[in-house]
Amino acid sequence: MVAEYLAADAVAVPISTNDAVERRLKERSVALVKTRIGSPYVISALDDLRRRGGYERMVGWEANGGFLLGSAFELEGGPIAALPTRDSTLPIVANLFAGVRAGVDLPTLWDRLPARFGRSGLLDHVPVESSRAIVALLVPKGEVTEIEVEPSGRAIDRSGPAAGGAPIAPDVAPRWQALRETLEGVFTPALGFDAIARVNVLDGTRVHFRNGDVAHVRPSGNAPQLRIYANSDSQRRADEIVELGLREPDGILRALLRLVER
Numbered sequence: 001m002v003a004e005y006l007a008a009d010a011v012a013v014p015i016s017t018n019d020a021v022e023r024r025l026k027e028r029s030v031a032l033v034k035t036r037i038g039s040p041y042v043i044s045a046l047d048d049l050r051r052r053g054g055y056e057r058m059v060g061w062e063a064n065g066g067f068l069l070g071s072a073f074e075l076e077g078g079p080i081a082a083l084p085t086r087d088s089t090l091p092i093v094a095n096l097f098a099g100v101r102a103g104v105d106l107p108t109l110w111d112r113l114p115a116r117f118g119r120s121g122l123l124d125h126v127p128v129e130s131s132r133a134i135v136a137l138l139v140p141k142g143e144v145t146e147i148e149v150e151p152s153g154r155a156i157d158r159s160g161p162a163a164g165g166a167p168i169a170p171d172v173a174p175r176w177q178a179l180r181e182t183l184e185g186v187f188t189p190a191l192g193f194d195a196i197a198r199v200n201v202l203d204g205t206r207v208h209f210r211n212g213d214v215a216h217v218r219p220s221g222n223a224p225q226l227r228i229y230a231n232s233d234s235q236r237r238a239d240e241i242v243e244l245g246l247r248e249p250d251g252i253l254r255a256l257l258r259l260v261e262r
Contacts, residue, residue: 012045012060020116046070131219133260138205140175
């Protein structure tokens, strides 16, 4: 809502952000850059957008809050300077002003956003060595960070605009095929998961399924924890994905740990 109130033309957010952001910005032809998790990466992406040129109204935010301005904005009450650090006040004020501008209350304003639901959870006391092994298992080496899986099974490189939908290189394809087989072995139809449509390994491993579900597995960067994030079209399913991930002793995260600890 804040990005729309400011009429942003470019946005940078971490890969873990609710994918309603991606849907909404695509509808409005707003450039979107996805980064690794953490405000330093968002700030760096805003700097890159500024250097690249072509954008005048750049913003970013973190999945758990904190809004950043990558450029100055001219608002009804006057100018607001770029602020590349976490701002907790602007989102509150901007939503209030957006509601006034639209002539509606805040629930009505927010109901206009795509209905996507999220949940996250974690396993604690995961050894650092196991986390490193999980990364080695779930993040293929190389420059490819995202693939799209066509219904035929062919993998397409979607790592960035330059990839442009090119088939994945033959020397890289076996690594990604092995990753897909690993993921299909734990995110199974018996647990309600559809076929894999897309996989992103920018920060951890984020899996998009054909029915719209998303599951993202990532070791914590500052604690002995293994995290799982979920997005879905219903809160019930988002909750269920995380519960399936954390279930003891045979949940998805435990199954992945067994693969690297055996």
